Amino acid sequence: MGTSGTAGTAETAGTIYVVTGSATAPTAMASYDAALADANIHNYNLVAVSSVIPADATVEPVDTAPDLGPAGNRLTVVEARATTREEETVSAGLGWTTGEGAGLFYEASGTDPEAVEETVRAGLDAGRDLREWTFDDEQVVVTTADCDGDGYTTVLTIAAYGRSEPIL
Helix, strand or coil, rough: CCCCCCCHHHHCCCCEEEEEEEEEECCHHHHHHHHHHHCCCCCCEEECCCECCCCEEEEEEECCCCCCCCCCEEEEEEEEEEEEEECEEEEEEHHHHHHCCCEEEEEEEEECCCHHHHHHHHHHHHHHCCEEEECCCCEEEEEECCCCCCCCEEEEEEEECCCCEEEC
8 A cells, every 4th residue: 555665666667557546535635535545546646747658668557556665755647537526427548559669648538438538549649640659559548437426436547657756
């Protein structure tokens, strides 16, 4: 749960973990925190970056994040997130494309999971068009939940860049 500092160092170096979470709670922030807990990244201070995957990184989708360091540390992420209080479906999608060098993440959110996936794929296409890099792989993960209107529901799909780092 992000509380020890040494476990997992070798296997997390150079790995970007794609995790998902969803939760319902009485406030929007509480549902976000609970969704982060569902993904096991709730004990970190998240720092969002735009979307470039370093050339030497491995992207690995997992059910929940492994131990990425002590609680309170800074964790670099690319985040797709959506919160609603309405009786509706909510989705957060994250896609990535990689190849011989650097790669890209794109994210989107909305109420229609298929439209979210289409938006992510269109973003990846546009990002590839801007670069003269070689891309040979593409994956998309969309997290979806139904909100019953009793509280707030948050869904998220997050790419967590390796181990956390001290914030102080």
